[in-house]
Amino acid sequence: MKTMQSYTLEEIRDKLEKQEFPMEGITALGTARFCFREPAGTLGIALHAGSSVRQDMLEIMEVSAEERCREEDPHTDIFVKDFPMQIIALDSRFEYDLNRDMKNCIYSYHVKQWGLQVWSRPLTTEEIEFTLQKYREFHELLEMVIDHILGYSRIAILFDVHSYCYQRERKTEWWKDERPEINLGTKSIHRQHFAPLIDAFLERLSRTRVDRHQIRVAENAIFPGGYLTRKYAGSHPESVLVLAIEYKKIFMNEWTGELHTEILSTLVRDLVRARDHIMQ
Template identity: 35%
Template sequence: MQQQLSELEIIEHINNRQCFTATIIGGAFTLKIAEYLPAMSAAIHDGGNLRASLSENCLLDQTSRYYEEDPYTGSFIQEQTITLIAHDSRYEYDLNRNTQECVYETAWGKDIWQTPLTSEEVNESKAKHAQFYRIVAAIVEALVEDFGQCIVYDNHSYNYKRHERQDLPVFNLGTSSVKSDKWRPVIERWLHDLQSMQVDGIDVTAAENDIFYGKGYLAGFCHGKYDNVLVLATETKKVFMDELTGAPDSVVLPSLQTQYNNTVAKHTQWYISEFKN
């Protein structure tokens, strides 16, 4: 049974530099800290949970919602030392939008709710969003305090069949909100490590600011608030699943899960040993 902790308990554990794994009370996300290193891995759209009161009012079934979510991204980072994996659907509140804009009325051209959400429902979702970012801040500030700087691997996936282009990259790194050139060696190394990944069943390509530009809120929050934090906003093309049916690819997915975890770990060790020194 997964340990459940309140927000205050989680922050107290972080402030005391305790190692732990816990799901926040209510189930919105799980945080694992196995060791305090200057790197955190996040999968903020991994989940699809929608609280009952919203589910009953939602015009979109679970399959339709799943299409715009980022399934399996949590598994790409699950072996990392510090992981923050969200379990709620972005249709409840989108963690890659700011708190005031995180609750959709319409999204991707579709109406979402049979009847408009009440202010109480909207506020409950916004409160969960704000809580998540208080936890992000607690983690990042602890790492900066201990190490002077840190990196955040911000992991997403994207649908590609609706695009006309046939040459979309398997991995896209968005860096538009990065403020300082000091991070360029870390960015270049991450692109190199992504490009070097050997994944069964696909030819890997990696690009910077090709189809996405890293304009999501996790990157904006960290880059706007902290000078010594780099967010590597990385989108993985949904080559590991059928984006229309949701079915996983039995060859690509397990290989990608292994290789992505190995690549994050390798890049983190390089960052600790080479860049920070």
């Protein structure tokens, strides 16, 4: 894998303003990998694809790598790899959760997450402050790119890709589990304003078939959307549409992390087709 160049936010902003496409790299604090091939009205995002934890935090983290992987969203970066503009988070949500507001982005020492004790002790002020610097860097990059898109496009559509575990209680074939394979969280957005786009997107996704099984697509059945959805629904209610997409982890073994490449390829292909359909 090639070494990617590191850029400050100011350098990225300058390259965007000068239309220096294509561009790719990582942010100065290592929070995100970005790839901007050409200007587009869509942006692919994988907030929980990352698994990195800086060494000083790893030393006080109680959650094993295997446990972290299970609650992260591995391989979701692949869903947006063909987007002309994409931002991929590199750090684990167990260090800081980008889909929560800044006040709640660091999991508490006193509260378990998914039944897991995250920290061996309370974090120091210095540890918290550096973590928040990383959190801010990612979100400032995202805001910068959205502003850039809105400079030439009437709306910016963010494809915010996540995944969820379905075998917590028991191991079963995915098609025997009653929950949808794809959930779109729209609870916070201006649903009426964006109805044509949302309805067309859902309809297109519902055409997906995997191993002769029809993929079930639902709206707000599993998750209503997270912080990203709420944030931009509040600040840009009619110009930024965040499509918070949750995939059931049928594209991998959620216990071992093993990837099911054929299933993943089908889901990625049909996400791109749905994206292109609503952008016509």
